[in-house]
Amino acid sequence: MTTLPATTPKKLGLAIDLDTCVGCQACVTACKGWNDQGAGLSDQDPYGADPSGTFLNRVHSYSVQPIEGASQIVNFPRSCLHCDDAPCVTVCPTGASYKRAEDGIVLVNADDCMGCGLCAWACPYGARELDADQGVMKKCTLCVDRIYNENLPEEDREPACVRGCPTGARHFGDFADPESKVSKLSAERGGFALMPDLGTRPVNRYLPPRKKDMRLEASVLAPLLDIKATGFAGWLDRVLGKI
Amino acid sequence: MHPAPSVIIFSVFSGMGFGLLAMLGFGFAQAYGIAGFLWWGLGYSLAIAGLLSATFHLANPKNAIKAFSQWRSSWLSREGIAAVATLVILAPMALSDWLNLGWWRGFGCVGAVLALFTVFTTSMIYTQIKAVPRWNHWVTPVMFMAFAITGGAILAGLPVALWLIWTVGAALLAMWWIGDGAFARAGETMGTATGLSAIGEVTVFEQAHTSGNYLLREMIYVVGRKHAAKLRIIAMGLAVALPALILVLIPAPFGFALAAVSHLIGALAARWLFFAQAEHVVGLFYGQR
Numbered sequence: 001m002t003t004l005p006a007t008t009p010k011k012l013g014l015a016i017d018l019d020t021c022v023g024c025q026a027c028v029t030a031c032k033g034w035n036d037q038g039a040g041l042s043d044q045d046p047y048g049a050d051p052s053g054t055f056l057n058r059v060h061s062y063s064v065q066p067i068e069g070a071s072q073i074v075n076f077p078r079s080c081l082h083c084d085d086a087p088c089v090t091v092c093p094t095g096a097s098y099k100r101a102e103d104g105i106v107l108v109n110a111d112d113c114m115g116c117g118l119c120a121w122a123c124p125y126g127a128r129e130l131d132a133d134q135g136v137m138k139k140c141t142l143c144v145d146r147i148y149n150e151n152l153p154e155e156d157r158e159p160a161c162v163r164g165c166p167t168g169a170r171h172f173g174d175f176a177d178p179e180s181k182v183s184k185l186s187a188e189r190g191g192f193a194l195m196p197d198l199g200t201r202p203v204n205r206y207l208p209p210r211k212k213d214m215r216l217e218a219s220v221l222a223p224l225l226d227i228k229a230t231g232f233a234g235w236l237d238r239v240l241g242k243i
Numbered sequence: 244m245h246p247a248p249s250v251i252i253f254s255v256f257s258g259m260g261f262g263l264l265a266m267l268g269f270g271f272a273q274a275y276g277i278a279g280f281l282w283w284g285l286g287y288s289l290a291i292a293g294l295l296s297a298t299f300h301l302a303n304p305k306n307a308i309k310a311f312s313q314w315r316s317s318w319l320s321r322e323g324i325a326a327v328a329t330l331v332i333l334a335p336m337a338l339s340d341w342l343n344l345g346w347w348r349g350f351g352c353v354g355a356v357l358a359l360f361t362v363f364t365t366s367m368i369y370t371q372i373k374a375v376p377r378w379n380h381w382v383t384p385v386m387f388m389a390f391a392i393t394g395g396a397i398l399a400g401l402p403v404a405l406w407l408i409w410t411v412g413a414a415l416l417a418m419w420w421i422g423d424g425a426f427a428r429a430g431e432t433m434g435t436a437t438g439l440s441a442i443g444e445v446t447v448f449e450q451a452h453t454s455g456n457y458l459l460r461e462m463i464y465v466v467g468r469k470h471a472a473k474l475r476i477i478a479m480g481l482a483v484a485l486p487a488l489i490l491v492l493i494p495a496p497f498g499f500a501l502a503a504v505s506h507l508i509g510a511l512a513a514r515w516l517f518f519a520q521a522e523h524v525v526g527l528f529y530g531q532r
Contacts, residue, residue, distance in 0.1 A: 002313045018439075051454050058451040060528055062433075066443035073448055076437055078528060087373065093320035094309035112309055115302025117461060118319055121244070124374040124431075126525035129457040135302030192438045195431055195524065198373050206438055 002092045004085065008104035011176040012142055013082050013203035014162065015185050019210045020169035023061050023075030030164025031057040031079075034143060039110065042133035054131045056080070056140045057161055074209055077170070079161070080127035080140035081194065081202030082106050088119035088128060088139075096137070104176075104203060105144055110136045124198050147172070175203050244375065245464040246518035249299040254365055255510045257293025258387060260286050261329065261358040262395025267340070268333050268355030270348050272399035279340035285398065287330065287337070294326055318371055322364035329357040362391040369517075376429035377422040377521045382414065386517075389414040390482075390510055397486065397506055400499045405490045408506070412483040415513060419475065426522050426532065436527035447530035463526040467519025474516050482509025 032055060035041055043053035057079040065071040082099075086106050089097045096112035097119050099105070108119075108128075113136040120128040120137060128139045143159035146152060156163060162170040173182035182205070185191065191205030229237045263286040266272050274282050298304050311327075313320040333354035339346035366387035369378040389410040396404035434440025486502035486509075493501060522532040 002316045004316075052456055054457070055452075060437075060447070060451040061449040062437060062439060063446050063448040064439050064442045064444065065446070072442065074437070074439055074442075076439075076528075078451070087371075090316040091319065091368075091371065093311075093313050093317045093323065094306055095313050096306075096309075112306055113303060114306035114310060115304075116300065116310075116319065117302070118368065120457070120461065121523070122372050122374060124524045126458045126462070126528060130302055130461075132302075132457070194438055195435050197430060197435070198524070208438070208441065 002089050002095055002097055004089055004099050005101040008101055009176065010103040010174045011203045012103045012105055013175050015171040015182040015191055015205045015207060016077055017169040017207040018074050018076060019207060020167045021075040021077060022167055023059055024166065025059050026164045026166055027077055027161035027170060028055060028057050028059055030160040034160035039134060041138055042131050044132055054129045054138050056138060072209060078125065080106060081125055081204040082142065084201035084203060085199060087122040087200060091118045091122045105142045107141055108137050108139055113137050124195050124200065244518045244521040244523060245461050246467045246515045247300055249296050251511060251514045251518065253293045253297035255514050256289050256296065258362050258365065258391040259394035259398065259507065260289025260293055261361050262391035263398040264290060264329065264333055265355040265358040266395045266399035266401065268336055268351035268358060270351055271401055273340065275340055275343040283337035283340060290330065318364050318367040322361060322368060325357060325361040325364050329354055329361050332357060362387055374524045375521045376425040380421055380425065382417050382421050386414040386418045394506060394510065397499055397503045400495055405487060408483055408487050412479065415479060431524045431527060433527050433530060436524065450529065458525055462523040463529060463531050467515065471516060471520055474512050478509050478513035478516060481505050482513055
C-alpha cells in the first residue's frame with residue numbers, strides 16, 4: 001500500500017561521515033556486488049564505449065571554497081535517505097513502492113512495478129534508478145537481506161556499503177532510538193538532512209567535515225628546511241663554515 | 244525532464260479527447276446518426292490513443308493493470324481509474340446520440356464532469372512533484388484544463404472556442420512567467436542539496452561517474468531547452484493566435500477543422516517545452532539543472 005505509515009517504531013538508516021570519507025568508491029562496489037545477486041542490477045555496454053548501469057549508491061566529489069582559506073575536497077556518497085515522508089512511495093500507482101511499518105525501510109516490490117518512473121521523478125535525491133534490462137525501479141534496500149539474516153555472522157549483519165567502508169565513514173543504526181550509535185554520532189557531530197525544505201523528512205544524516213586545524217603563517221615545510229647537521233656532517237659543516 | 248514523445252502525445256491527445264467528450268457529454272454539441280457516431284468516435288479515439296501512448300512509456304507494461312489499485316495516495320492511479328470510468332459512463336450517452344434514442348442526459352453530464360476530472364488528475368501527476376519547482380504550482384492544472392476545454396470546444400465546433408482560446412494563451416503566459424523563476428524561488432542550491440553551504444561555495448570537483456546514467460537521461464535532460472524561445476513563439480502562434488484568426492476568417496465547419504489541427508500542433512510544442520524546460524533538483528548534485 002502506497003500510503004505511508006504514520007510512524008515507525010524503528011527508523012533504520014545511515015549516518016555518513018563526510019570528514020572521514022576518502023571517496024574510494026568501495027561502498028559503491030560493495031553495494032553493487034551484494035545487490036547483483038538474483039535479479040541483480042544490470043549494466044549496459046559495461047566494457048564498451050558508452051557504459052551505463054544501475055547503481056544504488058553513487059559517490060560525488062565536491063570542492064568547497066570557504067570565504068577565507070584554501071578550498072576543501074568533500075567526498076559525498078549519495079543513496080536513498082529512507083525518508084519518513086517519502087514522496088516516491090505515495091506517487092506509486094501500482095503499490096510496488098512501500099515503506100515498511102516495522103523499521104521504516106523504503107522498498108520496491110519488483111513484481112508489482114510497471115516501470116513508469118514516476119517515483120524517480122518524485123525523489124529529490126536521485127535515489128532511484130530504473131533497471132534498463134528488467135524495466136523495474138531499483139533502490140537502496142538498506143541490505144534488508146543482510147541486516148536480519150541469521151545465516152550471516154553477526155558482524156556482517158549490516159549494509160554492504162557500511163561493512164565494506166575501509167575508513168569507517170558509514171554507520172548503520174536506528175535513528176528512532178536516541179541512545180543508538182548513529183543517533184549519538186549525529187547529535188555530537190551536528191548531523192544534517194539534505195534539502196529539508198522539501199518536506200521529505202529524511203532519516204539518513206550526513207556528518208559535516210570537521211573544522212581544519214589552525215594554519216600557520218609560515219610554510220608547513222619550514223621545519224624541514226632548517227636542518228641542523230650532527231656528528232661528522234656537523235663537524236664538516238662547522239669547519240667548512242669557518243674557512 | 245526528458246520530453247518523452249509517448250508522454251507528450253498521451254497528455255495532449257487524451258486532454259483534447261476528454262475535452263471533446265465533456266462537450267458532447269454535456270450536450271453542448273449534439274449530433275445524431277452517423278454524424279453523432281463520428282463525433283463521439285473522435286472523442287473516444289483521441290482519449291484512447293492518448294492512453295495507449297502512455298503505456299509505451301512503461302518499462303514493464305505487464306504490470307499496468309495494477310495501476311488501478313493505489314487511488315488512495317497516487318494521482319497516476321486516480322487518473323487511470325477516472326479515465327476508464329469516464330469512457331464507461333459516457334458509453335450509453337454516445338449510443339443514445341448515435342442511434343437517436345433520446346436517453347436521459349444525466350449519464351452525459353456525470354461523464355463530462357468525470358472527463359474534466361480526468362484531465363485534472365493528469366495535471367496533478369506533475370503538479371504534486373516538489374522536486375520539479377516549475378511544475379509545483381496551481382498554474383499547471385489551470386494550463387491543462389484550459390487546453391482540454393478549448394481543444395474540446397474547437398473539436399465540438401462551438402463558437403465559444405474563439406473566446407476560450409485566449410484562456411490557453413493566458414495560461415501559457417502565466418505558466419512561463421511563473422515557471423521561469425520557480426527554481427530560484429524554491430531555494431534549493433548545490434549548497435542545500437549537499438548540506439555543505441555552511442562551509443562555503445560548493446562546486447563539482449569530479450563527477451560521480453564518467454558516463455551517463457538513468458538520472459542524467461531522465462531528469463537532467465538539457466538538450467530540449469536549446470530552442471525554448473523559438474518554441475514558445477511557435478506554441479503561442481499555432482495553439483492560440485493562428486486558430487483564433489482561422490475561426491474569425493474561415494466559416495464553419497472548415498474553420499474549426501483547420502483551427503483544431505493548428506491548435507493540436509501548437510499544444511504539442513507547448514507540452515514539449517513543459518517537459519524540456521522543467522528542471523529537477525537532482526541536477527544540483529551534478530552541478531547541472
